[in-house]
Structure formats: structure tokens, C-alpha cells
Amino acid sequence: MTSAVELRGLEKRFGKTGIIRGVNLDVRPSERHAVIGPNGAGKSTLFNLISGRLVPSAGSIHLRGENITGLRPYEINRRGLSRSFQVTNIFPRLSVWENVRCAVLWSMGYKYSFWRNVDKLDDVRERTQQILEQINLIDRRQLPAGVLTYAEQRALEIGVTIAGGADIILLDEPTAGMSRSEAEHAVSLIRRISEGRTLIIIEHDMGVVFDLADRISVLVYGQIIATDQPAKIKANPMVQQAYLGATAA
Amino acid sequence: MSGPTTTMLPSANRTSIGARIRSYSLWIGAGIVLLILPVVFPSGTAHTTMCLMAIMIVFALSYNLLLGQTGMLSFGHAVYYGMAAFVTAHAMNWVVRNGAPIPLPLIPLVGGLAGLFFGIVFGSVSTKRGGTAFAMISLGLAELVASSSLVLRSFFGGDEGISTNRTKLLTMFGWDFGPQIQVYYLIAAWCLLCMILMYAITRTPLGRMCNAVRENPERVEFVGYNPQTVRFIAFSFAGLFAGIAGSLAAINFELATSGDVGIGRSGVVLLAAYIGGVGFFVGPILGAILVTLLSLRLSDVSEIWQLYFGLLFIGMIIFSPGGLSGLLMRHAPLWRGPLGIRLAGFGKLLLSYLIALIPALVMIAGAVLLVEMVHHVAQKTAEGPTMHFLRQNAWTIDTRSYTPWIAGIVMTIGGFYLFRMTWPIIERAWNDAAAQTRRGAV
Numbered sequence: 001m002t003s004a005v006e007l008r009g010l011e012k013r014f015g016k017t018g019i020i021r022g023v024n025l026d027v028r029p030s031e032r033h034a035v036i037g038p039n040g041a042g043k044s045t046l047f048n049l050i051s052g053r054l055v056p057s058a059g060s061i062h063l064r065g066e067n068i069t070g071l072r073p074y075e076i077n078r079r080g081l082s083r084s085f086q087v088t089n090i091f092p093r094l095s096v097w098e099n100v101r102c103a104v105l106w107s108m109g110y111k112y113s114f115w116r117n118v119d120k121l122d123d124v125r126e127r128t129q130q131i132l133e134q135i136n137l138i139d140r141r142q143l144p145a146g147v148l149t150y151a152e153q154r155a156l157e158i159g160v161t162i163a164g165g166a167d168i169i170l171l172d173e174p175t176a177g178m179s180r181s182e183a184e185h186a187v188s189l190i191r192r193i194s195e196g197r198t199l200i201i202i203e204h205d206m207g208v209v210f211d212l213a214d215r216i217s218v219l220v221y222g223q224i225i226a227t228d229q230p231a232k233i234k235a236n237p238m239v240q241q242a243y244l245g246a247t248a249a
Numbered sequence: 250m251s252g253p254t255t256t257m258l259p260s261a262n263r264t265s266i267g268a269r270i271r272s273y274s275l276w277i278g279a280g281i282v283l284l285i286l287p288v289v290f291p292s293g294t295a296h297t298t299m300c301l302m303a304i305m306i307v308f309a310l311s312y313n314l315l316l317g318q319t320g321m322l323s324f325g326h327a328v329y330y331g332m333a334a335f336v337t338a339h340a341m342n343w344v345v346r347n348g349a350p351i352p353l354p355l356i357p358l359v360g361g362l363a364g365l366f367f368g369i370v371f372g373s374v375s376t377k378r379g380g381t382a383f384a385m386i387s388l389g390l391a392e393l394v395a396s397s398s399l400v401l402r403s404f405f406g407g408d409e410g411i412s413t414n415r416t417k418l419l420t421m422f423g424w425d426f427g428p429q430i431q432v433y434y435l436i437a438a439w440c441l442l443c444m445i446l447m448y449a450i451t452r453t454p455l456g457r458m459c460n461a462v463r464e465n466p467e468r469v470e471f472v473g474y475n476p477q478t479v480r481f482i483a484f485s486f487a488g489l490f491a492g493i494a495g496s497l498a499a500i501n502f503e504l505a506t507s508g509d510v511g512i513g514r515s516g517v518v519l520l521a522a523y524i525g526g527v528g529f530f531v532g533p534i535l536g537a538i539l540v541t542l543l544s545l546r547l548s549d550v551s552e553i554w555q556l557y558f559g560l561l562f563i564g565m566i567i568f569s570p571g572g573l574s575g576l577l578m579r580h581a582p583l584w585r586g587p588l589g590i591r592l593a594g595f596g597k598l599l600l601s602y603l604i605a606l607i608p609a610l611v612m613i614a615g616a617v618l619l620v621e622m623v624h625h626v627a628q629k630t631a632e633g634p635t636m637h638f639l640r641q642n643a644w645t646i647d648t649r650s651y652t653p654w655i656a657g658i659v660m661t662i663g664g665f666y667l668f669r670m671t672w673p674i675i676e677r678a679w680n681d682a683a684a685q686t687r688r689g690a691v
Contacts, residue, residue: 072475073471074469074470074473074475077472078473082472089465089468089471090465090468094461094464098460102457105454105458105472106472106474112458113453114450114453114482115453117449118453118454118457119452160468160472161471
């Protein structure tokens with residue numbers, strides 16, 4: 001079976017400093033895959049490489065068997081991979097509705113169309129509405145995104161990420177900074193939206209990780225030291241020493 | 250935080266018949282206004298002024314496709330306006346020479362295509378980057394074209410420019426476009442068409458993505474769009490409409506000069522868009538009208554009108570970054586609830602504005618008096634100490650006497666002091682109106 005995402009010998013150096021130092025990873029289709037690791041391990045950099053925000057120094061990235069190394073973010077997005085950001089990255093002065101609609105347009109085939117009235121595109125309107133209902137922001141649709149609460153903005157970030165219908169979703173710390181109940185809410189949302197899709201998620205909350213993930217990869221100093229099912233990761237002495245032990249201490 | 254939305258209509262999903270009729274009726278209303286304006290203001294000067302306004306409206310709106318819609322600050326938008334003006338003048342001369350059966354009303358199409366062509370050519374270079382890099386490249390291109398206009402005499406015609414004659418083209422229905430009123434209707438029709446088209450563009454998928462690029466170009470890449478392409482298409486459209494504006498100007502003046510491609514012209518359109526407000530579609534329209542009026546009227550009254558113009562620009566940026574339209578739209582939230590409450594709240598607010606206006610005018614008058622006297626003493630020693638102020642002979646002021654200087658200082662400082670005292674009155678009236686609106690809404 002072809003991997004949804006396949007990383008081979010992936011490296012990223014800034015000057016002489018290696019941030020990602022030879023990562024190999026196979027993410028299976030339709031699995032929920034968590035990436036954990038201590039601060040500065042390179043988790044966000046790994047996401048930036050996969051999504052095209054950064055160009056790798058060495059190695060390759062394949063998406064469902066297709067080599068996407070060095071492609072621009074929009075080219076990768078058009079191939080069905082979409083990501084969210086650790087720091088909320090939306091269109092703050094556009095309405096909530098506009099935010100989601102902008103993320104819908106390309107996948108619906110409207111591209112750079114300048115001859116159609118966007119308000120009259122029924123398929124776009126239905127899809128936008130559906131996404132907003134899914135992320136529970138339909139009542140807030142008229143507001144500028146910048147005035148939403150933090151948790152609402154995080155939900156919108158997820159909405160913008162899934163709106164284009166990508167079947168490979170990368171979420172970078174979606175519950176960071178949320179209260180307990182907000183995080184629970186977010187996790188159930190993530191569970192719903194990742195149904196039947198491939199999900200790669202960076203998460204610090206171990207409760208969330210062990211609850212949600214089918215498999216977990218542990219990234220330490222730019223290298224993956226283990227990839228396995230949650231129970232086996234918990235039991236892995238190397239992981240305990242390098243990561244879980246370190247945080248417990 | 251509540252930033253401006255992009256258009257005058259709320260951007261949510263509404264395709265109700267009521268909304269559609271309302272948006273059409275707006276354009277029909279605009280058409281009727283354009284139609285009857287020359288009847289309301291029948292003088293020749295008024296017709297000339299209105300022609301310049303309509304040209305400036307198209308030019309400023311085309312500029313706002315870049316600045317307001319896509320977040321691209323261009324210092325060289327006159328390149329597309331001016332190049333189209335020259336192409337138009339040459340095209341008209343060619344039509345006249347060859348007796349081609351092309352009537353004048355179709356000529357702006359030629360200008361539009363010329364603007365589009367140069368927009369595509371220069372845009373393919375300059376829109377690779379956004380932000381500061383784009384602004385710098387636009388300035389470089391503007392300098393390049395402005396300096397070639399002094400060298401390439403056969404195309405730009407040197408100091409005299411390229412003149413043409415709009416009455417020598419194919420006449421239809423007895424209109425030879427000699428009288429200014431006929432030219433006005435030609436320009437007004439193109440102005441209305443361009444306004445509708447440019448508004449329509451803001452409501453398309455491309456137009457929405459322009460706003461997204463303005464807000465956050467990086468995020469755009471992660472929803473499947475290439476921000477470079479969005480910028481490039483927006484730039485090409487801006488070139489097209491600037492070209493139509495330049496073409497209308499060439500028809501209006503029967504002349505294209507190097508000033509049309511110059512940095513000054515690029516500056517004026519930036520001012521017009523900014524003073525009107527780039528956050529709303531109507532902003533540049535208001536700005537174009539105001540800037541045209543000021544540059545015509547102020548230059549009649551004062552030699553140093555550009556100084557006042559600059560002060561207005563600075564004042565606008567400091568006190569109302571949203572421009573005129575931003576200032577007006579700030580009142581929109583108060584305009585809710587039952588009509589009686591609206592009118593009561595607005596009445597009080599307007600009254601407080603009037604109260605503030607009186608000392609403000611005194612302050613401005615005092616400052617103007619001082620500035621004009623300084624200008625007279627410093628620049629016009631040859632004319633002697635007597636200054637003629639306002640329409641040559643209305644006022645005569647002896648600059649050697651202390652009285653006008655003291656009066657100027659007292660008016661400026663005293664006016665400011667009193668003006669400052671009216672601010673709490675405005676604030677109270679505003680809060681009252683807002684509170685009433687809230688009560689009305691409950």
C-alpha cells in the first residue's frame with residue numbers, strides 16, 4: 001500500500017545547524033498519526049517541510065507516491081494536503097464567512113475566475129455553510145475573524161484547513177493554549193473532521209495524543225527515534241528516557 | 250479591533266432579490282445623477298470640472314484595485330494612464346489620417362488595451378513580490394518611463410506632447426464631440442461602465458482572493474492559490490482601467506504630454522484614493538471628486554495651494570486613516586433602530602459637529618492668513634508690502650502692520666483652544682447616539 005506521506009532521509013539545515021537530521025517516516029492512508037517530542041525537536045519545521053513552506057536541504061517527500069520535494073505550498077495544497085498553523089494564521093479583517101469561503105474556492109474549481117459573482121455560487125455557499133456548521137461558527141459568520149475569541153479562532157483555523165477537502169490534514173498544536181473544556185471540544189472536532197482522512201498532528205497534551213492517535217512518532221533533536229502504536233510508545237525505554245522521562249522529571 | 254470591510258455592502262451570503270434590486274438601483278441612480286448633472290450645473294466650467302472628476306474617478310478606482318483591494322502600494326500607476334493617453338492620441342491621429350470608420354466613443358477601448366498591455370508587461374516583473382519590493386519596483390518603472398518620455402520624441406512628442414483632434418473622427422447621430430457637453434456624456438458613460446465593472450470584479454472569486462492576499466499572502470498559498478498570480482491579474486486589470494482613464498483624458502484635452510506618465514500624476518492618484526479612503530469601494534470616488542475640486546479651486550485662490558493640499562493629506566492620514574469614506578462609515582453603526590431614534594441621535598451629533606466647526610474654521614482662517622503673509626513677505630518683495638488676499642481684490646492686507654499678524658496668531662491659537670474644548674461635546678453626543686441605538690436595538 002502506498003503511504004499517504006513518505007519521508008526519506010529528510011534534512012533541513014539553517015547554516016551549520018541541522019534542525020531536521022535524516023527523518024524517515026511512512027504515514028499510512030487514513031491513519032491518525034501524532035508527532036511528539038520536546039520543545040525545539042523540529043516538529044514544526046517538519047510540518048513546514050512537508051507543506052512546502054520550507055525547502056529541504058536533502059532527502060525527499062512523497063505524497064501518495066508522487067514526489068513533491070521542492071514544490072510550492074499551493075502546488076502541494078492542490079494535491080490534497082492541507083495544514084494548520086501553530087500560531088493562528090487566518091485573514092483577520094475578513095469575515096468568518098469569507099475566511100472559509102476563500103479556502104473553498106480553489107478546490108471547487110473557481111480558481112482565478114473574474115467573470116462569476118461569488119455570492120451566486122451555490123456549491124461554494126453550501127460547502128462554506130457546511131464547514132461553518134461543523135466548526136460551530138455559523139452564528140459568528142458576519143464577524144471579522146480578528147474579533148473572535150482565541151478558541152474560536154483556533155476552530156476557524158481548523159475550518160480553513162479542512163475547507164478545501166484535502167484528504168491529508170496536518171494540524172500543528174491545535175489545542176495549545178486552550179482550557180480543558182475547549183480542548184475537549186477541539187479534540188472531538190478533530191476526531192470528526194479526520195474521519196476517513198489521513199491526519200498528522202503535532203500535540204503537546206499527552207492525554208490528547210494517546211486518546212486520538214493510531215500511531216505516534218517521537219522526534220528528538222531532528223530525528224525520529226520511534227514510530228509505533230501508543231501503548232508500545234509508552235512502553236519504549238528509549239522514548240521514556242529521551243522524552244517522557246524528561247518531562248516527568 | 251474592527252477593520253474596514255472591503256465593500257460598501259456586507260459580505261455575507263446574500264443573493265435575495267431585494268439585495269439584487271438594491272445593488273442595481275444604486276447603479277441606475279448613479280447613471281441618472283451623471284445624466285442630469287450637466288443640467289443642474291449648466292456652465293462650461295462645471296462641465297469641464299465634471300469631465301476631470303469622472304476621469305479621476307476611473308483612475309482612482311483602478312488604483313484601488315491595487316492598494317485597497319490587493320494591498321499593493323504603487324508609486325507608478327500613471328505609467329498605464331499616460332501610456333494609454335499617448336497610444337490614444339496616436340490612434341486617433343491614425344484613424345483621422347486613414348479615414349478609418351471608427352467613432353470616437355470606441356477609442357477608449359484602444360486606451361484600455363494599451364493599459365492592459367503595459368500592465369501585463371510591467372506587471373509580469375513587478376508583481377513577483379508584494380510589499381516594499383513591489384512599491385520600489387513600481388517607482389523604478391515610473392522613473393524609467395518618465396525619463397524615456399523625454400528621450401523618445403517620436404512617440405512622446407517632446408515638450409509639446411502629441412496633440413490630436415477629436416472632432417475629425419467618424420461622426421454618429423450628428424455628434425462630433427466638439428462641444429464639451431458631448432465629451433462629458435462620452436466620459437460619463439465610460440466612467441459608469443468602468444465603475445460597474447470594477448465593482449463587479451470585487452465580487453468575483455478573484456476579487457475575494459485579492460482581499461485575502463492583502464490580508465495574509467502566506468496563508469493564501471496554503472488554500473491553493475498563488476499570491477503572485479493573484480497580484481498579477483489584479484495589476485493587469487488596474488492597468489486596463491487606468492488605460493481607459495488615460496484615454497478619456499487624451500480625448501478630453503486632445504493632448505497627451507509627458508506629465509501624464511510622470512511621478513506627479515502617480516502621486517495625485519495615490520492622494521485621491523487615500524483621502525477618499527481605500528477601505529471602501531466608494532472611497533476613491535469621493536477622493537477623486539474632492540481632489541479634482543480642490544486642485545481646480547484652490548489653485549484659483551492661492552499660489553501655494555499644494556501646501557494646503559499636502560496638509561489635508563497629512564491630516565487625513567493622522568486623524569482618519571480610513572479616509573473620508575472611513576469617517577462616514579464609522580457612523581453606520583449609529584444608523585440603526587427606529588427612524589425617530591436615528592434622527593434624534595444624528596441631529597444631536599450633527600449639532601455638536603457644527604459647534605466644533607466654528608472654532609475650527611476660525612483656527613484654519615488664522616493659520617491660512619499667517620501662511621499667506623509669510624509667503625507674501627518671503628516670495629513677493631517686488632509687489633511691495635500690500636498683499637491682495639482672496640480673489641485679488643476682495644481683501645487688502647498691509648503686511649507691515651502688526652494687526653494682521655496678531656489677528657492671525659490669536660485666531661489660530663484661540664481657535665484651536667476653543668476647538669479643543671468642543672471635543673468632549675462631540676464625544677458626549679456620540680455616546681448618547683450610540684446608547685440610544687443600543688436601546689433601540691433591544
